[in-house]
Amino acid sequence: MSIFRLRSVAAFATLAGLVCGSALAEEALVPRDGTWQSATRDTAFSECGPMVESMFKNVIAKHVKKTTRNVAWGGVFDPDKMSDFNEAPTQTITWTKTGPNSYEGKVVQKTPDGKPMGSADLTMTLVSEDRIDATSAVSFKSMMPEASSAMAQLGAQNCQIKTSFDIERIGD
Numbered sequence: 001m002s003i004f005r006l007r008s009v010a011a012f013a014t015l016a017g018l019v020c021g022s023a024l025a026e027e028a029l030v031p032r033d034g035t036w037q038s039a040t041r042d043t044a045f046s047e048c049g050p051m052v053e054s055m056f057k058n059v060i061a062k063h064v065k066k067t068t069r070n071v072a073w074g075g076v077f078d079p080d081k082m083s084d085f086n087e088a089p090t091q092t093i094t095w096t097k098t099g100p101n102s103y104e105g106k107v108v109q110k111t112p113d114g115k116p117m118g119s120a121d122l123t124m125t126l127v128s129e130d131r132i133d134a135t136s137a138v139s140f141k142s143m144m145p146e147a148s149s150a151m152a153q154l155g156a157q158n159c160q161i162k163t164s165f166d167i168e169r170i171g172d
Contacts, residue, residue, distance in 0.1 A: 037168055040165055042163070079122075101126040
């Protein structure tokens with residue numbers, strides 16, 4: 001093998017290592033302080049049955065609105081600062097960091113006397129200093145186990161609802 005070919009192979013290997021290494025080494029982003037707005041992007045239903053799907057589409061259309069808030073991030077992405085799920089006194093959320101810019105969360109809904117009533121899985125990913133992608137996934141099996149026979153009669157015992165949200169910085 002000639003010296004030229006060895007140098008070409010070495011240069012290619014170095015370049016490939018730099019490209020692959022930079023793709024693997026994701027850097028933590030810092031969100032900008034200011035006014036942030038969250039809005040529902042879309043909702044997907046799986047195994048819910050037409051009656052339950054129709055009912056929840058109406059509930060979502062009526063109750064899920066854009067929310068706006070001022071956020072001082074303090075130089076760190078913290079999903080608790082944007083999570084509308086933390087605002088009910090009967091709900092708790094636990095976040096687990098899954099990457100430099102992403103979290104998975106578990107919302108637990110409790111009855112007023114503190115008994116677990118249901119849960120939802122969440123994700124939040126800071127995709128730029130001005131944008132967060134978020135999802136909420138609810139499974140009726142985990143949310144209302146005591147109502148499983150009623151849900152089965154509606155054809156919704158395996159119903160899952162996944163909602164995607166856009167969260168964007170809209171001003172200072």
